[in-house]
Amino acid sequence: MKIIKSIGLLLFIAGFSIFISTFFSANYKLSEDVLSAQLGDAAKIESFKEHADFIGESITSNFAFVAKLDEVFRSVNQEKLSQFGISEPEIDKLVNSNQGKFDISTISLFGDDETGQYKQKTFKDYGGWLDGREFGSQEEIRSQISNVVENIKKYQIVNEKGFDKYKIKDLKYSITKASSMGKVSDSPGLFLLLTYVLCIVGALMYILPKIEDGPPGIKNNGIFHSAMKNVGWLGILTGSFLIVFYIVLYFYPEYMTNWIIMVDPVSQFLKGSDAGRFFLYGFIYTLCILVMGVRMIIKYRHSKYQIVRTFSVMFFQTAFAFLIPEILLRLNQPYFDFKNIWPLDYDFFFDNELNTLMANGSIGVFMLGWGIALIIIGVPVFVYFFGKRWYCSWVCGCGGLAETLGDPYRQLSDKSLKAWKVERWMIHAVLAFAIVMTGGVLYTYWTGSSELFGVSSYDVRSVYGAWIGAGFAGVVGTGFYPLMGNRVWCRYGCPLAAYLGIVQRFKSRFRITTNGGQCISCGNCSTYCEMGIDVRWYAQRGQNIVRSSCVGCGVCSSVCPRGVLNLENADSDSRFSEPLLIGNDGVKISS
C-alpha cells in the first residue's frame, strides 16, 4: 500500500511538473493566416503588419511573444493617434479662433484632406454640444476642447483605427493561442494524458489506499504537524501557486494558452468547438471536486451525512456547472448554470446576459424565470426548511470546491471574536455592493442611460467584476485556502451566502443542537469549523447554534468525540431556547 501511495505521489508530481513546464515551453509563430483570421478588418491587418517585424518568425517564449504583440498594438495606436488625433498646435489654433464663445464652424481649420475631414467629423460628434456656448475665459475654452480631444482619442480613434484595451486583451489571447507551435499544439491529446490524466491517476493512487489505513473514524492525525495543512512551506507554496494561477487566468490568459490547448480535445468532444480559458477552468475545477471528493468520502466514510453530501456536490458540479452548460452550447442554446443564483452569479442581470436569454425564445425565458424564481422563492423556502446548507454545502460550486479540495485546510479559519466582527461587516458590504451594482445595471438596461448619480454603471460593474468576481471570489477565495482556510470567500465575501444567512438567522427550522451536558470543551468542533464559528462557545453552555454563517457541513458533529453536536431541522420557535446544561440538579444553570 505504501508503495502504491508513493508511486501515486510520484505520478502526480510528474504530471504536475509537465503541466508547469508546458507553461514555459511553447513556441510561437505568427502567420498571415492567423492574423487575417483574428483581425478580420483589412485596414487593421495592414497597420498591424506595418509594425510587426516578426511575422513568420519563431519565438520561443510566451513572455517575449506577448511583449511583441503589446509593442505592435502600442505603436499602431500611437501612429493612428498622431495621424488622426487633433494635435496641440491645432488645439491652440482652435482656442485662438474662438474668443469668449465657441463656434463650431471654426473646426474647418483642420483642413479638408482625409485626416482633416476625419478630425472635423469626430470633433462634431464629440464636441458638437460646445457650439454657441459662452466661456468666461480662454482657459475654460481650452480645457473643454482638450477634454473633447482626449475623448476622441480614447473612445473613437483607438477603437476605429487602432485597438482599444478590451480588443487588445482578447486579441493577445486569441492570437497567442492560434500562434502556438510545438509539442503541445501538435499533440494536445498526448499532453492531456501526460498532465491531467497522470495527475488524476497519481492522486487516486495516493488517495484510495487510505481505506486501508485503519478502521473508519475521524483521523485528523498530524494535521498541525503538516507543512501542507498548517501553513508550512508546502502550504505557502501551494497558496502562492493558486494565487498566481488565478491572476493569470483572470487577467493574463494569453500566457497560459498551452494549458488551454491541451483541453481542446475535451472541449471538441463536448461542445464541438475549441476550449476557452473558462472551459479550462471549469474542467480543472470539476476534476478537483471529483478527485478530492473521493478523498473526502474515504476520510469521512464512517459518516453517511458526509458521504451523501459529498456525492451531492460532486454531482452538481459535474452535471449542472460543467456538462449541462456545455451541452446547451452544443445545442445552440444559451450557456446556463441552473444552480447558480444571483448575487453570487453577479452578471445574471447584465444586459448582454438578458439579451441572450431574451433572444432564445421560450427556453431563454424559462431560464430567466428559473433564475429569478431561485432568488425569490428557492432561497427563502429551502433555507426555511433546511438551512442555508441546502445550497452552500450541498449544491454550490464554490462550496463544492471548499468541501473537497479545501477540506484539508478547514482548520485554518480564524475563530476569534474579532474575525467574526470583520466578517459581518465585510460580507454584508459585498451584498450591498452587489445590489447597488445590479440596480445600476438594470437602470441602464431599462433607460439606456449609463450615468446614475454621476457614476457610470459600466464602471461600477467592471469594478465589481474585477475586485469581487475575480479578485475576491477567485484569487483570494481559492488562493488563500492553504493560508486562511477553505471558506474565505464564503465567509467574508459571498453576497449570496449573506442573503441565505440572513434568512437562516431569522426564519429557519435549522439549528445545531447540543447534547445536554456532555460537552467537554475539547475544541475539536471550533478547530474544524471552516466558517470560523466558535462552536464550543455554544456547546459548553448548552446553547443551540444559530448562526447566519453556518453552512451546515456537519464536520463539527463528525469530529465531536462525545456525541454532543447534531444538525437538526425542527420547529423554528424552539431554536432560541435558553442555554441549558443538564446534570446539576442543585443549580439551575442559565449558561
Place this chain on the structure above:
Amino acid sequence: MKHVVIIGNGIAGVTAARHIRKLSDYDITIISAESDYFWSRTALMYVYMGHMKLKHTQPYENWFWEKNRINLLNDYVKTIDHASKKVVLDKSEAMSYDVLIIATGAKPNKFGWPGQDLEGVSGMVSQQDLAYIEKYTKNINRGVIVGGGLIGVELAEMLASRNIPVSFLVREEEFWDNVLPQQEASMISRHIREHHIDLRLRTELKEILADENGRVKAVITGDGKEIPCQFVGLTAGVSPNIEMVKNSGIETKRGVLVDEFMETNIPGIYAIGDCAERRTPAPGRAPVEQVWYTGRMMGETVAKTICGEKTEYLPGHWFNSAKFFDIEYQTYGRVWNKLKENEAEFYWEHASGKIAMHFVYDQTSKKFLGVNTFGIRLRHEVFDRWLKQEADIFTVLSGLREANFDPEFFKRYEEEIVNAFNAAHPGKEVVLKGKKSIIEKIFG
C-alpha cells in the same frame, strides 16, 4: 471588596470563577503554575496527535479574563495559612484571601513500582506531561502503557497515531471491566486490538528497567516477561493533588474533605473538582468523582454558596461519555460492571461488533436504571427526563426513536433493538413509537 482566591485553573476552578463573576462583584484571582490560561485537559491527546494546537484547547480567548475582571496569576501555592487567611506562593509575596477555593485537580497514581521515576516514564495529565511525552517518544521503537482506563486508551491512541508500536498492560480480565460490563469491555478490547495495539490483559507491571544512562529500556511484567521499550506511560488512575493542603490544618483523607456545600473544616475554604472528597457522598455517588462534568458542576454550585445563596451540591442522574479509538461511548443513569441485586439487563450488539446498547432495569418494577451506548449517540435530555420520571424499560425502548441523536442519514437501529428485546422477552410486546422519516426510508 471580598477577595476570592482559587487555586487551580482547571474546569472546576474556572467554572467557579465565571459564576462568581456572574453573581457578584468580588475580586477574583486564579492561581496556576501549570499554564497561564484555562485550557481543556480532555483535549490533551489531540494536541499530541496533531488534531489541534494547544491554543485551540483554550475555551476562552485571552481577552476574556481581563474583560471579566478575573485575575490570572502564574505561580505555585506552597502552603495555605488559614489563620492569617493567606496563601504562600513560590514566586511572589503571600496573597490574602477572604474566600479560598482549592481546585488543584489530580495527579497520576504511582504504586511504588521499581523504576517508576526513571527517565522516559510519565503520566498523562498536565501540559508538562505532554511536553515530556513529546520529548521521550521521538523515534522510539515501542511504548508500554500501564493501566487500562480512559487515560490509558487515550495514550495508546496517541502513540499509535504516530505509528509507535504500543504494548498495553491491563490488570483486568478485559479492558476497563471494573467499570464496563463484560460484553462492552470485551468489545472495546477487540477494537483496541483492531488498531494493532498489543493489548495484554491480566497483566501487571512488576518493574521498569533502565539502560546505562538511567533511561527506560524495558519493562518486566507480572508474569516475568520482558518487553523492550523506550517509553512507559503510567495511567493507573489519578489521585487528588493535595500536597500544599497537607499539614495546613485542612482535613484530608484521599482528597480534601468537604461537606455537602463543598466546604472544608475551615470556614471560608472550599474544595471542588478532582481534589475534593465528600465526607458523606450524595446518594448513589462516590466520595471522589474525577470527571470533567462533576468538576464543572461543583464549580457552579460553590459559586452560589460563596455569593450568598448557600447551595448543596446535588448532582443529578449520572452521565458520562468517552471515545475508545473510533467507538463513541455515552452512558445515562447507572450501568454497573456487574448487575446489582434485583437488576435485570438487556444487551444488544450489532453484527459489526462495534455498535451496542446495554440497558439495565429493575427486575420487579421494570424501572429503567441506566444505559450504555456505543456507536449510537443518544439524547441526554430525553434520558434525563426518563430517569427523573422513573420510566420503565418498556417506555424507554418504545421511545428510542426520540432519543436518537445520530446525524441525518445514519443507519438507524431502533427496530432491530426493539425486535431483539421482544424476542428475548416474550409477553408484553414493545412497540416502537414514531415513524420512519423519509430519509430513513431511503438511506436507512
